[in-house]
Amino acid sequence: MPVLGLDVTVPLADGRRLQYAALDQAASAPVLRQVWDEVAEYVPFYGSVHRGAGHLSRLSTELFEDARESVARFLDCREDDQVVFTRATTDSLNLLASALPEGCRVYVFETEHHAALLPWRGAEVTFLDAPASPAEAVARLREALAAREDDGPALVCVTGASNVTGELWPVRELAAAAHAHGARIVLDAAQLAPHRPVSVRELDVDWVAFSGHKLYAPFGAGVLAGRTDWLDAAEPYLAGGGASRRVLRREDGGLDVEWHTGPARHEAGSPNVVGVHALASACRALAEADLAVLAAREEALLGRLREGLAALPRVRVLSLFGDQAPRVGVVSFVVDGLDGADVAEHLAASHGIGVRAGLFCAHPLVRRLLGEGPDAAAECGAGGASPLDAVRASFGVGTPVEHVDRLLGALAELTGATS
Ligand code: PMP
Numbered sequence: 001m002p003v004l005g006l007d008v009t010v011p012l013a014d015g016r017r018l019q020y021a022a023l024d025q026a027a028s029a030p031v032l033r034q035v036w037d038e039v040a041e042y043v044p045f046y047g048s049v050h051r052g053a054g055h056l057s058r059l060s061t062e063l064f065e066d067a068r069e070s071v072a073r074f075l076d077c078r079e080d081d082q083v084v085f086t087r088a089t090t091d092s093l094n095l096l097a098s099a100l101p102e103g104c105r106v107y108v109f110e111t112e113h114h115a116a117l118l119p120w121r122g123a124e125v126t127f128l129d130a131p132a133s134p135a136e137a138v139a140r141l142r143e144a145l146a147a148r149e150d151d152g153p154a155l156v157c158v159t160g161a162s163n164v165t166g167e168l169w170p171v172r173e174l175a176a177a178a179h180a181h182g183a184r185i186v187l188d189a190a191q192l193a194p195h196r197p198v199s200v201r202e203l204d205v206d207w208v209a210f211s212g213h214k215l216y217a218p219f220g221a222g223v224l225a226g227r228t229d230w231l232d233a234a235e236p237y238l239a240g241g242g243a244s245r246r247v248l249r250r251e252d253g254g255l256d257v258e259w260h261t262g263p264a265r266h267e268a269g270s271p272n273v274v275g276v277h278a279l280a281s282a283c284r285a286l287a288e289a290d291l292a293v294l295a296a297r298e299e300a301l302l303g304r305l306r307e308g309l310a311a312l313p314r315v316r317v318l319s320l321f322g323d324q325a326p327r328v329g330v331v332s333f334v335v336d337g338l339d340g341a342d343v344a345e346h347l348a349a350s351h352g353i354g355v356r357a358g359l360f361c362a363h364p365l366v367r368r369l370l371g372e373g374p375d376a377a378a379e380c381g382a383g384g385a386s387p388l389d390a391v392r393a394s395f396g397v398g399t400p401v402e403h404v405d406r407l408l409g410a411l412a413e414l415t416g417a418t419s
Helices: 033-046 055-074 089-098 135-148 171-180 227-235 275-289 291-310 342-349 363-370 401-414
Strands: 010-011 015-017 083-088 105-109 124-129 154-159 184-188 209-210 222-226 244-249 254-260 315-317 332-333 355-359 390-394
Touching: 033 055, 055 083, 055 184, 055 275, 083 089, 089 184, 089 209, 089 222, 105 135, 124 135, 135 154, 135 171, 154 171, 171 184, 209 401, 222 332, 227 275, 291 315, 291 332, 332 342, 332 363, 342 390, 342 401, 363 390
Parallel strands: 105 124, 105 154, 154 184, 184 209
Antiparallel strands: 010 015, 083 222, 209 222, 244 254, 315 332, 332 390, 355 390
């Protein structure tokens, strides 16, 4: 699948220019050509959705609503599920957190990305310790749910693929465990959806969240898809135009507001039609692709990278499940005696390679994998790299094998494996 950006060259510290090796696709993936072409075709004609009667407004409304259908098909949603457009996964999970029923208890593994770990502020949250295997994850969840003292509403939030180790989580089994104990489950598919088909029906999850910018569409749009009941019963996530059906001034001077039900309830304001169109276009492109071919290609690149890293003397790959789980193209590692931020800096300046250093917005997990104490200082994002950073290399559908080989060559040089 052709992606854009492979011909970008970057300056190196020694003055040469080199084709950029984008190995940070777990953060944001480059755009698919097909997505870019569809977006470029639409941009000259965009207009405000849902309100205007003019031709362009109708065109945008149609595209916006078609996008919901593309996403629903991409996720193999149930008939009565709804697709709400958000800004990204973080926004989607915060939206769901704002829609929890009264007294809802939330269960989340400490290994989650902060977007899944932190939004449940108003709820009673049980944080589950990192499991050592997929089977232990299921057992641990079962045990926690069985210890529930009431039969009130409960939600489990789980990742499909780790943004740190790339390891796949046993989502279907976790969903079965949740449902057996009367709980619902939301799948954080931010890292899973770009690499594997996600079927709401097959996995039997209640909601799915993912981001367009990790799925080969440019920034700005995300999805929360799934059950309608909690979302329709909740206060609108954003209050404003589009979410309100009727607003009346009361005799006492206040306002009576009747809110929409359905996706519009949580999508107040003028929506990001271009972002949503791009996201839906990426969903269509992936749905049409030969997934077996893509998976085999990814498997080959991943095997090459992992074997290469294993052969390097001072490199340790981070893993929670060892050989007990399949993985997507996301690999984190540390280089003994070297700070991850320095490694990443060197790879960029001397080899034109873009990787990420840090704790990857999953501090409890990465600290555990690094064997650190809980009070090690670290910040997420905004250049806040801790002295104990790991390095993450991640790739996607357009990654050439040369980029993986260049990374391995650079690390071999750095670790003294070659001189
Ligand atoms: N969950 C996972 C597993 C992620 O990798 C990320 C992004 N790194 C997020 C959630 C948050 O996604 P976004 O930044 O697009 O909101």
